[in-house]
Amino acid sequence: AQSVTQLDSHVSVSEGTPVLLRCNYSSSYSPSLFWYVQHPNKGLQLLLKYTSAATLVKGINGFEAEFKKSETSFHLTKPSAHMSDAAEYFCVGRKEGGKLIFGQGTELSVKP
Amino acid sequence: ETGVTQSPTHLIKTRGQQVTLRCSSQSGHNTVSWYQQALGQGPQFIFQYYREEENGRGNFPPRFSGLQFPNYSSELNVNALELDDSALYLCASSLEGYQETQYFGPGTRLLVL
Numbered sequence: 493a494q495s496v497t498q499l500d501s502h503v504s505v506s507e508g509t510p511v512l513l514r515c516n517y518s519s520s521y522s523p524s525l526f527w528y529v530q531h532p533n534k535g536l537q538l539l540l541k542y543t544s545a546a547t548l549v550k551g552i553n554g555f556e557a558e559f560k561k562s563e564t565s566f567h568l569t570k571p572s573a574h575m576s577d578a579a580e581y582f583c584v585g586r587k588e589g590g591k592l593i594f595g596q597g598t599e600l601s602v603k604p
Numbered sequence: 605e606t607g608v609t610q611s612p613t614h615l616i617k618t619r620g621q622q623v624t625l626r627c628s629s630q631s632g633h634n635t636v637s638w639y640q641q642a643l644g645q646g647p648q649f650i651f652q653y654y655r656e657e658e659n660g661r662g663n664f665p666p667r668f669s670g671l672q673f674p675n676y677s678s679e680l681n682v683n684a685l686e687l688d689d690s691a692l693y694l695c696a697s698s699l700e701g702y703q704e705t706q707y708f709g710p711g712t713r714l715l716v717l
Contacts, residue, residue, distance in 0.1 A: 534710060535694060535710040536647070536694065536696075537708070538707065541705060590635070590637065590652055590698075591652070591662065592639070592647075592696075592706060594646030596646055597646050
Protein backbone atom coordinates (compact mmCIF):
# COMPACT_ATOMS: atom_id res chain seq x y z
CA ALA A 493 0.00 0.00 0.00
CA GLN A 494 1.16 3.49 -0.70
CA SER A 495 1.53 6.00 2.10
CA VAL A 496 3.36 9.26 2.61
CA THR A 497 4.94 10.54 5.81
CA GLN A 498 5.88 14.14 6.40
CA LEU A 499 8.67 14.16 8.93
CA ASP A 500 8.04 17.59 10.42
CA SER A 501 4.70 18.98 11.55
CA HIS A 502 6.11 22.49 11.77
CA VAL A 503 9.13 24.21 10.19
CA SER A 504 10.20 27.76 10.92
CA VAL A 505 12.71 29.68 8.79
CA SER A 506 13.81 33.27 8.41
CA GLU A 507 13.00 35.19 5.27
CA GLY A 508 15.73 34.73 2.68
CA THR A 509 16.97 31.42 4.08
CA PRO A 510 16.50 27.99 2.48
CA VAL A 511 13.41 25.87 3.00
CA LEU A 512 13.43 22.08 3.38
CA LEU A 513 10.20 20.16 3.92
CA ARG A 514 10.72 16.43 4.22
CA CYS A 515 8.55 13.64 2.86
CA ASN A 516 9.08 9.90 2.74
CA TYR A 517 6.88 7.53 0.82
CA SER A 518 6.34 3.82 0.87
CA SER A 519 5.24 1.96 -2.17
CA SER A 520 5.86 -1.28 -3.97
CA TYR A 521 5.68 0.43 -7.34
CA SER A 522 6.82 3.65 -8.96
CA PRO A 523 4.68 6.33 -7.43
CA SER A 524 3.06 9.51 -8.57
CA LEU A 525 3.94 12.13 -5.99
CA PHE A 526 2.83 15.70 -5.54
CA TRP A 527 3.32 18.68 -3.30
CA TYR A 528 0.32 20.89 -2.63
CA VAL A 529 0.20 24.13 -0.65
CA GLN A 530 -2.75 25.41 1.35
CA HIS A 531 -2.90 29.00 2.47
CA PRO A 532 -5.25 29.86 5.37
CA ASN A 533 -8.90 29.56 4.40
CA LYS A 534 -7.95 28.66 0.84
CA GLY A 535 -8.10 25.52 -1.23
CA LEU A 536 -5.14 23.38 -2.21
CA GLN A 537 -2.81 24.60 -4.93
CA LEU A 538 -0.53 22.24 -6.85
CA LEU A 539 3.14 23.17 -6.43
CA LEU A 540 4.69 20.36 -8.45
CA LYS A 541 4.31 16.73 -9.43
CA TYR A 542 6.60 13.77 -10.06
CA THR A 543 5.55 11.18 -12.63
CA SER A 544 8.87 9.42 -13.34
CA ALA A 545 9.95 11.63 -16.24
CA ALA A 546 12.74 13.33 -14.25
CA THR A 547 13.91 12.94 -10.67
CA LEU A 548 14.33 16.68 -10.09
CA VAL A 549 11.01 18.41 -10.46
CA LYS A 550 10.63 22.15 -10.67
CA GLY A 551 7.41 23.74 -9.52
CA ILE A 552 5.87 27.13 -9.13
CA ASN A 553 7.14 29.99 -6.97
CA GLY A 554 10.74 28.71 -6.98
CA PHE A 555 10.00 25.38 -5.29
CA GLU A 556 11.52 22.11 -6.42
CA ALA A 557 11.60 18.53 -5.22
CA GLU A 558 13.91 15.60 -5.82
CA PHE A 559 12.66 12.03 -6.05
CA LYS A 560 15.20 9.65 -4.48
CA LYS A 561 14.16 6.05 -4.89
CA SER A 562 17.05 4.71 -2.79
CA GLU A 563 15.90 6.85 0.13
CA THR A 564 12.16 6.69 -0.66
CA SER A 565 12.11 10.45 -0.25
CA PHE A 566 10.55 13.38 -2.06
CA HIS A 567 11.71 16.44 -0.14
CA LEU A 568 10.55 19.93 -1.10
CA THR A 569 13.09 22.75 -1.21
CA LYS A 570 13.34 26.42 -2.01
CA PRO A 571 16.60 28.40 -1.97
CA SER A 572 15.20 31.53 -0.37
CA ALA A 573 12.00 31.79 1.68
CA HIS A 574 9.58 34.62 1.21
CA MET A 575 6.98 35.80 3.69
CA SER A 576 4.25 34.73 1.28
CA ASP A 577 5.47 31.11 1.49
CA ALA A 578 4.00 30.78 4.99
CA ALA A 579 1.32 28.09 4.62
CA GLU A 580 0.54 24.40 5.14
CA TYR A 581 2.29 22.03 2.74
CA PHE A 582 1.11 18.55 1.90
CA CYS A 583 3.08 15.74 0.34
CA VAL A 584 0.64 13.58 -1.61
CA GLY A 585 0.80 10.18 -3.24
CA ARG A 586 -1.62 8.67 -5.71
CA LYS A 587 -2.93 5.13 -5.46
CA GLU A 588 -4.20 3.09 -8.34
CA GLY A 589 -7.68 4.31 -9.11
CA GLY A 590 -6.79 7.93 -8.52
CA LYS A 591 -7.24 8.14 -4.77
CA LEU A 592 -4.87 10.76 -3.39
CA ILE A 593 -3.13 9.92 -0.11
CA PHE A 594 -2.16 13.01 1.85
CA GLY A 595 0.61 13.31 4.38
CA GLN A 596 -0.13 14.89 7.71
CA GLY A 597 1.00 18.31 6.54
CA THR A 598 3.88 20.61 7.47
CA GLU A 599 3.16 24.12 8.61
CA LEU A 600 5.81 26.52 7.33
CA SER A 601 6.39 29.74 9.24
CA VAL A 602 8.58 32.49 7.81
CA LYS A 603 10.05 35.04 10.18
CA PRO A 604 10.99 38.53 8.98
CA GLU B 605 -10.49 29.01 -18.19
CA THR B 606 -12.71 28.77 -15.10
CA GLY B 607 -11.30 26.97 -12.11
CA VAL B 608 -13.07 24.66 -9.68
CA THR B 609 -15.82 26.39 -7.73
CA GLN B 610 -17.75 25.21 -4.69
CA SER B 611 -20.87 26.38 -2.92
CA PRO B 612 -21.69 27.38 -0.32
CA THR B 613 -18.47 28.64 1.23
CA HIS B 614 -19.69 28.12 4.78
CA LEU B 615 -22.57 26.20 6.29
CA ILE B 616 -23.91 25.55 9.77
CA LYS B 617 -26.17 22.56 10.45
CA THR B 618 -27.40 20.71 13.49
CA ARG B 619 -26.86 17.06 14.30
CA GLY B 620 -29.21 14.76 12.40
CA GLN B 621 -29.83 17.15 9.52
CA GLN B 622 -28.90 16.56 5.90
CA VAL B 623 -26.62 18.72 3.76
CA THR B 624 -25.82 19.08 0.07
CA LEU B 625 -22.57 20.59 -1.13
CA ARG B 626 -21.97 21.56 -4.74
CA CYS B 627 -18.96 21.61 -7.02
CA SER B 628 -18.43 22.89 -10.55
CA SER B 629 -15.45 21.28 -12.21
CA GLN B 630 -12.84 23.07 -14.23
CA SER B 631 -13.72 23.50 -17.88
CA GLY B 632 -13.13 20.28 -19.83
CA HIS B 633 -12.70 18.09 -16.74
CA ASN B 634 -14.96 15.05 -16.46
CA THR B 635 -13.70 13.58 -13.18
CA VAL B 636 -14.57 14.92 -9.74
CA SER B 637 -13.20 13.77 -6.40
CA TRP B 638 -14.38 14.78 -2.94
CA TYR B 639 -12.23 15.03 0.17
CA GLN B 640 -12.92 15.75 3.84
CA GLN B 641 -10.34 17.78 5.75
CA ALA B 642 -10.83 17.84 9.50
CA LEU B 643 -9.17 20.64 11.43
CA GLY B 644 -5.41 20.19 11.62
CA GLN B 645 -5.36 17.12 9.38
CA GLY B 646 -4.71 16.28 5.76
CA PRO B 647 -7.64 15.69 3.41
CA GLN B 648 -9.21 12.22 3.33
CA PHE B 649 -10.62 10.79 0.11
CA ILE B 650 -14.39 10.32 0.16
CA PHE B 651 -15.18 9.21 -3.41
CA GLN B 652 -14.63 9.98 -7.07
CA TYR B 653 -17.03 10.33 -9.99
CA TYR B 654 -16.07 9.77 -13.60
CA ARG B 655 -18.58 10.38 -16.38
CA GLU B 656 -21.48 10.30 -13.90
CA GLU B 657 -20.50 6.98 -12.29
CA GLU B 658 -18.87 6.44 -8.90
CA ASN B 659 -15.29 5.42 -9.62
CA GLY B 660 -13.78 4.66 -6.23
CA ARG B 661 -14.68 5.25 -2.62
CA GLY B 662 -12.76 5.85 0.57
CA ASN B 663 -13.54 4.68 4.07
CA PHE B 664 -16.72 6.69 4.58
CA PRO B 665 -20.16 5.37 5.57
CA PRO B 666 -23.07 5.16 3.11
CA ARG B 667 -24.65 8.30 4.52
CA PHE B 668 -22.03 10.09 2.41
CA SER B 669 -23.32 9.94 -1.15
CA GLY B 670 -22.77 11.82 -4.35
CA LEU B 671 -23.92 12.63 -7.83
CA GLN B 672 -22.29 13.81 -11.00
CA PHE B 673 -24.37 15.55 -13.65
CA PRO B 674 -24.04 15.50 -17.46
CA ASN B 675 -22.18 18.83 -17.32
CA TYR B 676 -19.74 17.12 -14.88
CA SER B 677 -20.70 19.26 -11.92
CA SER B 678 -21.15 17.28 -8.74
CA GLU B 679 -22.92 17.13 -5.40
CA LEU B 680 -21.90 15.64 -2.09
CA ASN B 681 -24.78 14.69 0.18
CA VAL B 682 -24.40 13.83 3.83
CA ASN B 683 -27.36 12.44 5.77
CA ALA B 684 -27.84 12.19 9.52
CA LEU B 685 -25.09 14.67 10.27
CA GLU B 686 -22.80 13.97 13.20
CA LEU B 687 -20.61 16.39 15.13
CA ASP B 688 -17.50 14.74 13.64
CA ASP B 689 -18.68 15.67 10.14
CA SER B 690 -17.56 19.23 10.89
CA ALA B 691 -14.77 19.81 8.41
CA LEU B 692 -13.64 21.50 5.22
CA TYR B 693 -15.01 19.62 2.22
CA LEU B 694 -12.87 19.89 -0.87
CA CYS B 695 -13.76 19.08 -4.42
CA ALA B 696 -11.12 18.39 -7.06
CA SER B 697 -11.53 17.95 -10.79
CA SER B 698 -9.29 16.33 -13.39
CA LEU B 699 -9.27 15.26 -17.00
CA GLU B 700 -10.23 11.77 -18.16
CA GLY B 701 -10.12 9.70 -15.03
CA TYR B 702 -7.64 9.23 -12.25
CA GLN B 703 -4.32 9.55 -14.01
CA GLU B 704 -4.46 13.28 -14.44
CA THR B 705 -3.59 15.96 -11.94
CA GLN B 706 -6.41 16.99 -9.63
CA TYR B 707 -7.21 20.69 -9.22
CA PHE B 708 -8.93 21.73 -6.03
CA GLY B 709 -11.68 24.19 -5.28
CA PRO B 710 -11.63 26.50 -2.25
CA GLY B 711 -13.80 24.18 -0.20
CA THR B 712 -16.98 24.36 1.85
CA ARG B 713 -16.56 24.67 5.59
CA LEU B 714 -19.28 22.74 7.39
CA LEU B 715 -19.98 23.16 11.08
CA VAL B 716 -22.32 20.69 12.77
CA LEU B 717 -23.71 21.77 16.12
